[in-house]
Amino acid sequence: IQSGKIVSIAEKDKSSILPNGMAARLTKIGFPIFDGSRVRDWIFRCEQFFDLDSTPAELKVRLASIHLEGKALLWHHHYMANRFGISPSWTDYAVAASARFGELYDDPLSELVGLKQDNDSVEVYLEKFEGALTRLALPEAHALSIFLTNMNPHLALDTRKFGVQTVTAAAKIAKLHESS
Structure with missing residues (x-):
């Protein structure tokens, strides 16, 4: 973001202009809006933006704050007023936002281990599993073990039997068996 407008990545990186004069990357990136819901997703998208934009550390909280709405904006005003003019780091801000807007009890490993396929399709089970898995740093072998253990036993x-090595491969095989 420059001068309060959305800038395409290609405009920011003139080296991406192809010989035909066209930009190689035409994606415009906008900063994510936060209204107090899905705080983990918002923090993740903010960090992706900061990385793509090479946002300086001292501007991250200020940039995020102008994209708040509703209860998130009210919380921000209160949070900043209690800091007596001292700007927090992005990490401290994200932790505080998570404490305010996150789940009351957050145990992603317990959620992942407790997730069962039951009557869900493999696709629905995979989506739920991946949603819980994204909050953890688990080796693929451990994730695969949990995925298969909690899948319907016949699947x-x-x-x-196929000796799969990844959750994605396991889901693909299971979908084939499910559809036959």
Whole structure:
């Protein structure tokens, strides 16, 4: 973002102009709006923006604050007023926002281990599993073990026969068995 407007990545990086004069990357990036819901997703998208934009550390909180709405904006005013003019780091701000707007009890590993396929399709189970998995740094072998253990037993058995090494591969095989 420059001068309060959205700038395409290609405008920011003139080296991406192709010989035909066209920009190689035409994606415009806008800063995510936050209204107090889905705080983990918002923080993730902010960090992606900061990385793509090479946002200086001292501007991150200020940039985020102008994209707040509703209860998130009210919280921000109160949070900043209690800091007596001292700007927090982005990390401190994200932790405070998570404490205010996050889940009351957040245990992503417990959520992942407790997730069962039950009557869900493999696709629905995979989506739920990936949603919980994104909040953890688990080795693929551990994630695969949990995924297969909590899958419907007949599908898990058929899937294990193929010696799959990833959750994605396991889901693909399970979907094939599910559809047959």
